[in-house]
Amino acid sequence: MISDDVWLVPAEWLPPEAEKTTDALAAGRVSADEADAMGYEQLPVSTGLSAPEMAVRAGLRALSRAGVPAGDLAAILHAWTYYQGHDFWSPAHHVAAGTGALGAVPTGIQQMCNGAAAALRAAVHHHAAHPGGAPVLVTTADRFAPPGFDRWGGDYGVWYGDGATAAVVGTGTPGRRGPGSGIPEGALALCALQTRAAPELETAHRDTGTFHPAPHTRSAAVDVRRTKKAFLAGHGKPRFLDRLRHETTAVLAAALAEAGIGSGGRRLTEVLLPRLGRATARDVYGPAVAEVTDAPLADLGERTGHLGAGDLLSNLTALAAETGPHRLEPGRYAAVLSAGAGFTWSAAVLRRA
Missing domain, CATH: 3.40.47.10 (Thiolase/Chalcone synthase)
Known part of the structure; x- marks a missing residue:
């Protein structure tokens, strides 16, 4: 059971470049039946930034919207499904360093495409163990780039887009919002x-x-x-x-x-x-x-x-x-x-x- 004072402020960062379904059809990367079953127009594609670099951008955007300084964070929880740009390292620590959350404890969350929910669950548990504690930053990022991944044809019934998301997760006074409440304007209350x-x-x-x-x-x-x-x-x-x-x-x-x-x-x-x-x-x-x-x-x-x-x-x-x-x-x-x-x-x- 979630306490009634958990709030979150989400954000995302998507690359401006995209590959169109019409172009994928013309190139034979997908069939007309696949395009009809999917019903999607395009996929965002990162041509330069790695997944953790995109996560930093999403994290900074969420912190700005929440009005929370990175130095005030207690933890960074970073989730992903695919390659993070290096073979043997901790992308969660990169996100912490890149956002300026140098006092936070970074942790990687690996539960495939349910990773954001798993990280959010861990954030809720963190707040339950530390009542009244500092906020937690949850981030996700994936880049499904060739040659290791075919975003259009590597899976059945799934087309993969690049991008990053984030959410500042904190606690505040139930029923109040804005200055003095501990709950940022525009926040979502997590009810379940x-x-x-x-x-x-x-x-x-x-x-x-x-x-x-x-x-x-x-x-x-x-x-x-x-x-x-x-x-x-x-x-x-x-x-x-x-x-x-x-x-x-x-x-x-x-x-x-x-x-x-x-x-x-x-x-x-x-x-x-x-x-x-x-x-x-x-x-x-x-x-x-x-x-x-x-x-x-x-x-x-x-x-x-x-x-x-x-x-x-x-x-x-x-x-x-x-x-x-x-x-x-x-x-x-x-x-x-x-x-x-x-x-x-x-x-x-x-x-x-």
Whole structure:
């Protein structure tokens, strides 16, 4: 159970360059059927900055919006799914140094595409262990660059965009905001955060024949299609999709119960989905969410694609925006879903503070 005073201020940093779906179609990188199933317009592409460098930019943006000096942070929690620019180092420490959080304790969070939710969970636990303590900065960043990754064709039903997200997570006086309250203007209150896992499904992203001695030993580029194809041959796609729907329903139902949605007049304005495309929203998330709420669904990945570990915080950034179609109005509630290889599922419920 989350205490009623946890708030967060999210931000994102996306590279200005992008690759268009129309160009990928023309080049034969995707088929017309794949483009229709995804329904996305473009993918942001970092042509120069590494993932941790983008995380620094997102982190600084979140700190600025929250009005929190980097020197006041207690911890940095950095999550990612793919290569961070060096073979043997700690990207979390780079984010701490780059943001100026030299007194914070940096920690890497590795839970694949559920990494933002895992880092947010760790931040909540940190505040529970240190009541009234200093804020924590959560960051995510991924860059799916060649030759190691084919953002358009390396996976089934997922297109990968580059970018970074962040959130300052702190505690403050419930029911108050602005100067003197400890809660920044525009912050989101975290009302619930639930997570479920099914580790028996981890072979969907692993070659089961052997473990490899070094990255890219098996293939020059990451090939998620190879491992998923072998996994589905053994488990069956219908049974796998049923499991995805079941776990999504269960984790969302638990989060709504924790937040008291459905009681006392509390209702969701919408449910924001992981950015996995139109077909996944229709076949997995639509039926799963409909089991527990009639709130509308939204997939905000049209111009970002899947941001690796960053989908959840990017969605929170849309909720916290000053303007826009997904801005969460004061006193209203929204849910955000997250999922990652392993598998792990999370659901968060937010209220405009």
